[in-house]
Amino acid sequence: MASQDAALEAGYRRVTREVTRIPLAFPHKRTWWIAFLAALSLLALYFVSAGMTFAVGIGAWGNDIPVNWGIAISNYIWWIGIGHAGTLISAMLLLMRQRWRNSLNRFAEAMTLFAVVCGGLYPILHLGRPWFFYWMAPYPATMGVWPQFKSPLTWDFFAVLTYLTVSAIFWYIGIIPDLAATRDRATRHSAQVFFGVLALGWRGAARHWARWRQAYRICAAIAVPLVVSVHSEISMIFAAGPIPGWMSTVFPPYFVLGAAFSGFAVVAIIATVTRHAFGLKDLITDLHLDMLGRLTLATGMMTAYGYFADVFGALYGGERYELHTLHERFFGEVAWAYWGAVFLNFVPLQLLWLRRWRVNPIALLLVGFSVTIGMWCERYMLLVTTLYRDYLVSSWGHFWPSFWEWGLFFGSIGLWLTLFLLFIRALPMISAFEIKEATFEEEEAEAAHG
């Protein structure tokens, strides 16, 4: 018995060491620096592009009448959508007591947070007068004017802000015990102070754990409905407009599932890459890859249903303008976006029906990339094919994104990478205590059994 306990103890210590060694004694400094510099240069591009947009106006982009919204908005939806997976994995699976989530949740949550930051900046960047963005908020303005509550953009403002706040709090609460563990293992004074402050005086007392568990579960319970509401709301930006190709009741579920789909794909990318880069095969096991593959496949097939329902709706409705938009999506100037979305989202996805591909990190990574790009195409397609050919033939137009728009897009990837690289460099990126807890419970169960 004692030896078993000792073994368990050793196992815990290994988990903690494996997780906390990464921020304290980073293994791949050189590779990290190269990646970080690349991310920083993209971030610089972001700042230059944003500066250009602020300086001269939205005219720096390729937008026009009728395509008032271009890739700024499609990127916004794409980013926020990607974020959804983190919350789903953490909160939903926490509430459902799916233990295997513990290896994935921390970086999935971080990914969410950073993706929401990247996405959330777009609505401000795309304003004609960004310096008045706060007019969207209901504050006691001297003008006595409130936001216009019928507008989906007002709901959007609340939804995204709420989502960002809750995601940040949830992520932070979740990381506190591990911050304390890192603090305890830190040797440098600066690291001790840094992690000490962040750990908020966590000592691992039973009362701490009880309070913590309450807070964590309440946050999770708040976060789960947000996953549904935020992207439902974002879909309203489209669906509330009386424009063919947008005004469809399938949009809210279609968007939520698409969001989760793209998010799982990104989690799959991160999981496979970090697993390889930091040798975390013990923590991110084949089980995790298998589960990620299943989730991606499931949400992917549901998204495919959204595609089908959208097309079916247009055909069954037989409304002239809807049919025309459908025609434009299939055969128009940006048909590449439609067929790109269909192909990249759903064709490689079919590999995941088989377990041997699901547990193959390379295959999962490639499917993840394919879906991420595919979902970008989808957002672009939904936005542009609808706007550039709406009702009146006379107002049909074109859309060619400008350099600055692409700059902002790749720059926002740089922003995300910068934040994420800082995260894996500085913070425990896998939830050590939760894995330990899971391990313990498994052992207990085994012991009871044996």
Next chain:
Amino acid sequence: MSAPHKPQIAKADAGARHLRRAAAEFPAAFAGLSQVDRRDLLKVMGASLALAGLTGCQHDPAPEARPYVRTPDGIVLGKSRSYATAVTFGGYAQPVLGTTHEGRPTKLEGLPEHPASRGATDAFTQAALLGLYDPSRSKGPARFGQPTDWGSFESAMTANAARLDGQKGEGFRLLTGAVTSPTVGRLIEEMLRRWPRARWHVFEPVNHDLRLEAARLAFGRELSVRPRLDLAETVVSFDDDLLGPGPFQTSYARDWGVRRAAYQAGQGGSELLTAEPAPSLTGAASQARLIASDAEVDRLVVALAAALGVKGVAAPALPDRQAKWLARAVAALRRVGSAAYVGVGPFHDPAIQALGLRINDRLGALGHAAVVTEPLFKAPPDGAGSLAALLADTHAGRVDTLAILDANPIYAAPRDLDAAGALRRVRLRVHMGLHEDETAAFCHWHAPVEHDLETWGDALAIDGRPSLIQPLVRPFYAVRARSVLLMNLQGDLTADARTLLGETWRDKLGDLQSAAWRTAQERGFIDEPDPAVAVSAASGAVTLPAASASSAGLTVLVRPDPAVWDGALANNPWLQELPRPFTSLTWDNAVAIAPALAKRLGLKTGDVVRLEAGGRVVEGPVWVMAGQDPSTVVLTLGYGRGAAGLGHGVGFDAGPLRTAAQPWRLEGATLTALGRNAALATTQDFTQLGDFDFVRTAPRGDVAPKPAPPPPASFYPPKPESRPQWGMTVDVDLCIGCNACVTACQAENNVPVVGKAQVAKGRHMHWLRVDHYEAGAPEDPVFFNQPVPCMHCEQAPCEMGCPVNAAVHSDDGLNLQVYNRCIGTRTCSSYCPYKVRRFNWFDFTGGDPPELRAARNPEVTVRSRGVMEKCNYCLQRIVAGKIEAQVAGREIGDGEVRTACQQVCPTNAITFGDISDPKSQVTARKAQGRNYALLEEVNTRPRTTYLARIAPEDADG
């Protein structure tokens, strides 16, 4: 406004003399402000005063300027004043009512009492306002291109006049544009009396020489024939663009609109049949449009003459399609007797045009549906006023002094006349005009003239009524009236434009203090049409031109441009950015070819081609024009200007192809693709109507009121039922697509001009656009025009979409945009099914020079970067009307508030008013069976609705 601010005029007392010396010493530094004396100084200060307000916050007024404390008599600050005056176009007066705000002209409206305008104008007249503020106008006299002062000009002219006096004007030539001005005519006459050996020549690039020649052939003398389209129930146009752009458009379209409205109401007929090689506004409005090449049109005129029994004409054989059209034309003409008019294009062979006059004579139309008068233009007395004669004399060295007034032969003259070479042989060349143009660059002296809105003068409107031109504002720059310059040429330095004008009219109106003069000035014109001349076509034999051997090549037709005309308007940004009819092209001209020809040569719109005719060549981008004759290529004048401010280098110059003998039509041309592509900027990229019903047609009988259908269900609460409730109808049957409304809206609402690059990106700012559609095969489509302002939806998606309450609905049914609340999410535009909203992608207005700022309407906010804007039914006019009615304690009367587009529309296609008033005009129009809402199925319940076009009544179409 550099000139008024430049001089240090504070020390004026001591300064006047010094300044004059300094100005003589450094004319460049004092351009525009020579000869400052005390009185001029006050004038200048007045000008800077007037302009101080418009430069906005960016420039403080000069410290010497005095604030507007004591208002001059009759001026109420903030209240506009209107003056009846006229602007000239192609030599003709376009009678206008000019609105001024604090001394700045800000808008021109048609003169309501004038029979040639009746309150309407065309796009050119609207844009004439901007000509006044054109930053590229010359601001002072120049010698060899260097700024100088008037004193030097005067002494040079005095010396020359003294010399000419000695030789009775030998060697002196005056070249002017077309002149209808009685005063200028009188002064030229007097000049020629003083210098009997001098000669006067006229060069107007788009002229009526062939028309007059045709009249000479038909009637034995030069006469002017003008259709009365309000009386003509059947009009047959042989490539005669009666409703198209030009000095006659306002009047003709007004008349046609009157007839058409009567026809709609069941009174009489209104049938328009057109045979033409390239689409024109007249063709688009026609009930039967036949595509025929230039030569085929000629043959059709002959065939019609033969069919109607004009003597001495044998009927040519016609292909089936043409014969059918002709039969229809004959039947339509026979049906209406003398209420008919047959027009033959002004660029066709005079003999064919003369045949057209004979047909009208035969129909009994002359004196009824066509008015015959003496020519309105003053022509040189010796009858040899052509430019060719002048240049021949010049080449022969017979010209010693050449004074050019309002003519630009270096740019516009046919190249084979070698105007440049000729001018170089003249010892003293004086150019007088608004701009330092291509010709000014060839002249020793350039003397700037006053714009019509700042000068005293007169001119004849197209109906022969003399208009009095009075200044709405003192000249901004050191410029002079045309009449004064004519006197200066003769060494008279004391002449004053108002006195010269008064002398012309002394016999008729008495002196300048008389009541008659004052009345005429207030009315803006003298109500005295040219007496009609009763004529009959000479019974002589008809000589027809030999049918040109139909060569294998293409026929090139050269036409004035619908936006920049002959190029004189090329630096007017409103016109450059005005979408041309049919193409919606802006900032460019193109080689228009038929779809069949394009297919044969493998060309598409934008491909650059080399067009060769008679060894002469031009290069330009192709435009594939639906409904054009396959053997015809159409070019427009007015582009490729060498010196025209904004117009510099815009488009390509069609000039090199033209010859003095054949300025309008060239045979045997060839097209070669150059394998290059030029970017053309259009405001509408797609024109195929397909099976959409944006523009509807209805049978004529469908004018009876129909009961309003119950409003479809909506989730939103009904709008308040207060009065008034504003609404608008646009009659697509009356709209000819002339673009006057677009320019009027631009002028009224300070709509910015964005330039070619932004137009190409789909960022033009017009609040009101004229959508153009083609229905049917591109080879021979039916054309539709549809003005689209904001629909002012009762259930407006834009209002629902705006997160900050910037798009709001007013109690009187207006959908309004609150600029200072807008943060630019552009949701409103994304949700707008009509895409009528316009976004300030950049700061489109902040960089405007002060001159252009002065042209803005102070009643309308200038929008900043990043905000959405759109049509608001001319809110400022509604508010003004409301205030006036409230002050008077009454309700706003029907027709009291008129939107800018409605006011300017020559055919009265636009009606605006209170739809809650059962007796209002707009209610009556909306009750018609032809009334329909654009995109009714979206259930936005638009307040702007359309009246369907009335389908042609024939069966065989």
